[in-house]
Amino acid sequence: MRIGLAASSRDELLALLDQAGEDGVPTVLLEANSLLFALQGQDANLHCSNLSCTIRRFIALERQRYSAGLRHLLAMPSAEAQRMDMALSEPTASQWRKSSAPLRDQSLTFHDRSNSDIVAAVKRAQTRGTKVILLLPPRSPAAERTLPDGQVEEMYLRANALANELGLPIFAPRAGWSDADFVDRAHMSREGRERFLRELRAWWAEQA
DSSP states (O other), X not given: OOTTOSOOOXXXXXXXXXXHHHTTOSEEEEEOHHHHEXXXXXXXXXXXXXXXXHHHHHHHHHHHHHHHHHHHHTTOOOHHHHHHOOOSSOOOHHHHHHOOSOOOOOOEEEOXXXXXXXXXXXXXXXXXXXXXXXXXXXXXXXXXXXXOTTHHHXXXXXXXXXXXXXXXXXXXXXXXXXXXXXXXXXXXXXXXHHHHHHHHHXXXXXXX
């Protein structure tokens, strides 16, 4: 669970996996994104080594953003409001799909480091009786088109390689997703969430 944060860091994910094992959670879907890559422009200063620290920083940043947005709406511009040109609400799915503005190009910075910390965390969870499944969430086609050539395929190849290294099953739904299934690059709309759960149930039944 990310509790509404933009993303969880690698350290935070592994800390949550440890906590799940200690709490006796029977099954964990371990999201692969932060284990594999960082997005261009991702705020590295937001993350700490534990989730409570990140939540405190996230709340502080959101407070600054909303304060700047209110100043802007009240015609009381501050340097922060002018710089951010903050909007107080996210677009609806239909607004996002109909937007004529192209998505900003992004790139993935893949992690080239030892996975020994992930291996150890997974083994600890399994020793406590937790079943761990690696999850690579789907991304919108529009978001995939903003990535440099080859990075989408590399993302899936690296995810499968990580699953093999960890000895874990991987759920990585990919085929047939459309922009209508998302409200932004990677967050699913209501229809997308329903489809995700259908595919997860079908995949889970095949694993039994």
